[in-house]
Amino acid sequence: xxxxxxxxxxxxxxxxxxxxxxxxxxxxxxxxxxxxxxxxxxxxxxxxxxxxxxxxxxxxxxxxxxxxxxxxxxxxxxxxxxxxxxxxxxxxxxxxxxxxxxxxxxxxxxxxxxxxxxxxxxxxxxxxxxxxxxxxxxxxxxxxxxxxxxxxxxxxxxxxxxxxxxxxxxxxxxxxxxxxxxxxxxxxxxxxxxxxxxxxxxxxxxxxxxxxxxxxxxxxxxxxxxxxxxxxxxxxxxxxxxxxxxxxxxxxxxxxxxxxxxxxxxxxxxxxxxxxxxxxxxxxxxxxxxxxxxxxxxxxxxxxxxxx
Amino acid sequence: xxxxxxxxxxxxxxxxxxxxxxxxxxxxxxxxxxxxxxxxxxxxxxxxxxxxxxxxxxxxxxxxxxxxxxxxxxxxxxxxxxxxxxxxxxxxxxxxxxxxxxxxxxxxxxxxxxxxxxxxxxxxxxxxxxxxxxxxxxxxxxxxxxxxxxxxxxxxxxxxxxxxxxxxxxxxxxxxxxxxxxxxxxxxxxxxxxxxxxxxxxxxxxxxxxxxxxxxxxxxxxxxxxxxxxxxxxxxxxxxxxxxxxxxxxxxxxxxxxxxxxxxxxxxxxxxxxxxxxxxxxxxxxxxxxxxxxxxxxxxxxxxxxxxxxxxxxxxxxxxxxxxxxxxxxxxxxxxxxxxxxxxxxxxxxxxxxxxxxxxxxxxxxxxxxxxxxxxxxxxxxxxxxxxxxxxxxxxxxxxxxxxxxxxxxxxxxxxxxxxxxxxxxxxxxxxxxxxxxxxxxxxxxxxxxxxxxxxxxxxxx
Numbered sequence: 001x002x003x004x005x006x007x008x009x010x011x012x013x014x015x016x017x018x019x020x021x022x023x024x025x026x027x028x029x030x031x032x033x034x035x036x037x038x039x040x041x042x043x044x045x046x047x048x049x050x051x052x053x054x055x056x057x058x059x060x061x062x063x064x065x066x067x068x069x070x071x072x073x074x075x076x077x078x079x080x081x082x083x084x085x086x087x088x089x090x091x092x093x094x095x096x097x098x099x100x101x102x103x104x105x106x107x108x109x110x111x112x113x114x115x116x117x118x119x120x121x122x123x124x125x126x127x128x129x130x131x132x133x134x135x136x137x138x139x140x141x142x143x144x145x146x147x148x149x150x151x152x153x154x155x156x157x158x159x160x161x162x163x164x165x166x167x168x169x170x171x172x173x174x175x176x177x178x179x180x181x182x183x184x185x186x187x188x189x190x191x192x193x194x195x196x197x198x199x200x201x202x203x204x205x206x207x208x209x210x211x212x213x214x215x216x217x218x219x220x221x222x223x224x225x226x227x228x229x230x231x232x233x234x235x236x237x238x239x240x241x242x243x244x245x246x247x248x249x250x251x252x253x254x255x256x257x258x259x260x261x262x263x264x265x266x267x268x269x270x271x272x273x274x275x276x277x278x279x280x281x282x283x284x285x286x287x288x289x290x291x292x293x294x295x296x297x298x299x300x301x302x303x304x305x306x307x308x
Numbered sequence: 309x310x311x312x313x314x315x316x317x318x319x320x321x322x323x324x325x326x327x328x329x330x331x332x333x334x335x336x337x338x339x340x341x342x343x344x345x346x347x348x349x350x351x352x353x354x355x356x357x358x359x360x361x362x363x364x365x366x367x368x369x370x371x372x373x374x375x376x377x378x379x380x381x382x383x384x385x386x387x388x389x390x391x392x393x394x395x396x397x398x399x400x401x402x403x404x405x406x407x408x409x410x411x412x413x414x415x416x417x418x419x420x421x422x423x424x425x426x427x428x429x430x431x432x433x434x435x436x437x438x439x440x441x442x443x444x445x446x447x448x449x450x451x452x453x454x455x456x457x458x459x460x461x462x463x464x465x466x467x468x469x470x471x472x473x474x475x476x477x478x479x480x481x482x483x484x485x486x487x488x489x490x491x492x493x494x495x496x497x498x499x500x501x502x503x504x505x506x507x508x509x510x511x512x513x514x515x516x517x518x519x520x521x522x523x524x525x526x527x528x529x530x531x532x533x534x535x536x537x538x539x540x541x542x543x544x545x546x547x548x549x550x551x552x553x554x555x556x557x558x559x560x561x562x563x564x565x566x567x568x569x570x571x572x573x574x575x576x577x578x579x580x581x582x583x584x585x586x587x588x589x590x591x592x593x594x595x596x597x598x599x600x601x602x603x604x605x606x607x608x609x610x611x612x613x614x615x616x617x618x619x620x621x622x623x624x625x626x627x628x629x630x631x632x633x634x635x636x637x638x639x640x641x642x643x644x645x646x647x648x649x650x651x652x653x654x655x656x657x658x659x660x661x662x663x664x665x666x667x668x669x670x671x672x673x674x675x676x677x678x679x680x681x682x683x684x685x686x687x688x689x690x691x692x693x694x695x696x697x698x699x700x701x702x703x704x705x706x707x708x709x710x711x712x713x714x715x716x717x718x719x720x721x722x723x724x725x726x727x728x729x730x731x732x733x734x735x736x737x738x739x740x741x742x743x744x745x746x747x748x749x750x751x752x753x754x755x756x757x758x759x760x761x762x763x764x765x766x767x768x769x770x
Contacts, residue, residue: 165521185643185652216647 003121004069005033006062008080009041015077015227017279018262022076022118024277025267029126029134033074033118036065042083045194053100059087060101064109072114074121076264078226082151082159085115089158117152119169119225119263120161131176136272138178142290144266145182145219145258146170147210149229150190164188173263174223177270184217186210191232203232211237211258220290221259223266234260234284259287309395309750310504313743314339316387316686319347320366320729321509321721321736323373328740330378334747337501338373339401340383342431344448346370347511351431353541353549355729356591357622363447363544370449382499384454390690394716395504395750405494407455407463408441413489415451417443419481427459433536435554436546441481445544455481455490463492504750505716505743508700509736510686512722515570515578515676523569523673524642529555530651530668531642533569533675534588541595551599553670555649560603560669563596564653565589566639567609570676578676580697583726585674586613590623592672593632605632606666608639608655616728635664642671677726692717699725710739718742 003026011019026033042062047055062084066073075081091098091111102108116124122131153164162169165188171181189210192203211233214222224230237257260283268278269291280287311334315326318340326336338345350370352362373379385403392398408419420439429438431445440459443451457463466476482490517525517533524531530553532540543549553560567589571582586609593605612634614620626632639655640663650667657664679698680686687694692712693701700719703711712719718739721732 163521185645189641213643216645 002032002034003074004036004066004072006036006039006042006066006073006075006080006084008075008077009044010077010079010227014282015230015262017282018076018227018230018264020279021262021268021273021277022264024273024279025264025271026118028271028273029122029131031121031126034069036062036069036073039065042080044079044083046083046086053097053104056087056090056097056101057105059083060091060098060109061105061107063088063091063113063115064105064107066113066115067109071112072116074116074118076118076225076262078117078149078152079228081115081117086155086158088113088115117161117225119152119173122173123169128172128176131173131267132178135176135178135270137270139266139270140178140180142179143182143218143220144174144179145184145214145217145222146174146187147191147214147222147224147229147233147260148188149224149226150188150193151228152225153188170223170225170263174266177266179266179270182214182217182219184214184219186213191226191229193228193232196228196232196235204236207233207236211260215258219258221261221287223261223263225263227262230260230262237285257285259283259285259290261287310502311335311747311750312337312503313505313507313740313747314397314399314501314503315507315509316690317347317509317511317721317723318342318345318373318381318383319509319511319721319732320349320369321511321723321732322347322507323369324733324736325507325509325720325740325743326373326379327369327376328737329743330376332740332744333378334744335378335380337380337382337399337503339385339387340381341386342444343384343406343442343452343454344370344444344450345373345381345383346444346447346449348535349729350445350447351433351535351542352538353543353545354591354595356587357616357618359591359595361543363542367447370447374449380501381450383450385499387686387689388498390506392502394746397503397506397716399501399503399506401499401501403497403499404454405457405496406452407457407460407491407494408453409489409491409494410450410452412487413452413485414487415453416486417453418484418486419490420453422480422484424478424480425459425461427456432539432546433533435532435536435539447544455492466492505718505746506690507718507720507736507739507743508686508690508692508712508723509720509739510680510683510723512726513678513680515576515678517569517673517675519576520569520673520675522641523566523639523671524644524651525673528642528644528651528671529553530560530644531671531673533673534585534592537592537672538588541592541599549599551596551603551670558669559600561600562666562668563593563603563605563670563672564639564651564666564668565593565605565607565672565674566642566653567607567674568638569673571674572610573676576676578678578697580726581613582674582677583613584677584728587616587619587622587728589672589674590614590626590632594626594630597630597632605630606653606668607632607634608637608653609634610636610638616730635659637664677722679723683723690714690717692719699723710735710742716746 043058156164192206195202314337315322326338329336385401388400388402419441423439423441425440426437441453441455443453461478462476469476539545570576614623637656637658641654643652653666683698691714702709720736720739
């Protein structure tokens with residue numbers, strides 16, 4: 001049986017590679033993602049105004065749809081996950097708000113949906129052992145820097161996914177795929193988020209630090225679960241990528257870009273899915289050279305103890 | 309009614325209370341969990357605002373306590389249970405096995421000088437090791453060692469070796485002890501003491517930096533807490549007072565102090581001000597400058613709380629004469645740059661409204677002052693109350709700060725909330741005063757006050 005899946009706008013428009021690789025990988029793991037019917041935008045930000053019931057209507061509608069689809073919803077987009085999870089927590093805590101929204105939407109929501117991110121399903125339902133067993137092409141020798149950003153983990157009291165300061169969920173996923181984890185200091189730093197729209201220089205500077213740090217720590221690539229993080233880390237690298245190699249790039253401390261991938265894309269490679277399912281065309285720094293190297297394909301999967 | 313007091317905790321508060329009672333001619337039983345008395349003050353380098361050598365002003369007190377014929381000292385001991393009530397408490401004490409016969413030991417130190425095995429030392433806050441047989445320091449009172457069975461090769465291997473019919477390994481201390489004081493078969497002992505009143509002076513723990521992962525606590529070796537830095541500054545510490553950072557022993561040329569690390573932070577469980585950090589940070593920055601003249605000390609602060617006699621002047625001296633740079637703002641994150649080995653401190657400077665980054669060699673976190681981890685159990689055993697933060701509750705915060713909620717049990721020092729040395733000592737004397745006035749009443753009960761002549765219901769005796 002499949003898992004009710006909410007793709008969200010970003011994965012339907014710009015981050016299509018994330019969507020494609022995620023669906024393909026989940027299907028290969030025997031848990032296909034079933035798109036919930038008639039979904040609409042989640043609202044894209046968790047409303048923080050004190051009286052903002054309007055803004056909760058959209059996420060509540062999605063939760064209602066998930067309720068009809070079996071009481072669970074899975075997302076890939078971290079922003080959607082953040083909005084849905086926090087709305088769920090808010091509705092659990094505030095029966096008054098639930099009643100108010102139900103009155104407006106005339107589609108009663110009963111307030112009991114398990115909101116998950118695919119990473120959570122992998123960890124809690126499939127287990128890392130299960131994922132490890134399904135890997136056909138272990139990524140041995142590939143040095144991967146897990147990058148979490150903010151929205152996946154914070155606020156920890158509501159998201160309850162992992163330790164916000166020292167998370168391990170992406171680390172564990174990367175390890176299960178047979179790759180080597182590169183622990184780097186900026187892995188839970190903010191990427192600049194929506195400032196990419198208004199003040200482009202802020203995410204540019206933040207992203208430079210994050211990418212530089214991963215590079216210095218010896219990472220072959222960065223892996224993330226958030227389309228906004230992916231964009232903010234990947235896109236600015238155009239300017240320090242060839243043909244800008246030289247003084248400018250040198251002064252930035254970066255000569256060759258660091259590919260920024262979604263964890264589902266690494267999964268697609270490790271599960272030995274067809275190239276079309278990797279969905280890597282939209283990335284700015286081309287990751288394909290990483291996977292044409294032979295070394296990681298031949299080495300055996302390192303066991304957990306050796307990694308730790 | 310037994311005019312005898314038990315003081316629980318042998319830090320500066322407990323010692324002061326015991327001395328005040330004992331010097332008035334009543335007997336005091338002083339109970340200390342560690343092998344020797346002195347508490348946290350014995351770990352400190354110098355005290356604010358006078359920059360007195362802490363050990364030098366502490367030692368006369370520890371020695372006086374150790375020799376006082378009215379003070380019965382139980383070190384390495386803890387309260388097991390308390391029965392009875394004010395005037396007649398029966399307290400059962402458990403004394404840990406020391407594995408050394410203290411009556412025979414002369415304190416010569418041969419054992420710990422020759423012991424080949426080391427263990428991490430809580431007293432040195434992870435900055436330096438101790439031996440498997442150890443005292444807390446050269447001025448320990450009593451100056452008698454104990455063996456840590458978890459670090460002693462002899463005790464760890466004995467059962468296994470004897471089962472194989474072999475002699476246990478090592479045993480160097482037993483072979484070398486000139487008086488034959490080592491007792492590997494020692495066991496905990498229990499004592500019962502009867503007292504009329506109890507003073508709780510159990511002190512505090514410093515929050516572990518591990519609880520601040522965003523500051524690299526527990527993962528970056530050059531991020532240490534305030535007490536660890538005291539050990540670095542202390543001439544009886546592991547570096548003999550030279551400031552050397554833990555990772556590579558280098559002298560730090562840039563050092564960052566972070567105040568309110570865990571304090572005033574409801575998310576971290578310490579919503580209160582730890583009260584001592586502003587002053588000891590100012591002091592530590594100053595002492596660092598005295599030892600590393602070309603070094604630069606930076607302090608991140610929310611605001612400076614220097615309420616105390618000559619305290620503000622002390623902070624100003626740090627700023628204007630000793631060159632400490634104060635940055636108003638919180639530190640958001642501390643990294644280690646693997647290439648340079650520097651510790652990068654990133655924070656907000658709220659005076660210029662910008663984010664700031666300092667490349668430091670060493671970072672000192674002024675961690676929150678916490679109640680003892682076992683305060684809830686101690687409170688249950690003693691029948692007193694603790695507040696939401698875990699500190700002991702006074703019967704009345706304004707007028708009876710040293711009186712607990714249970715008759716006959718008094719409070720002193722940081723066990724009731726963060727405070728500095730002068731305030732702690734004042735409380736201890738206060739608690740001792742309360743106890744002494746009880747004892748006086750028991751020994752010389754005042755006669756009932758006659759009602760004035762002509763008062764209602766009083767018949768004239770004429």
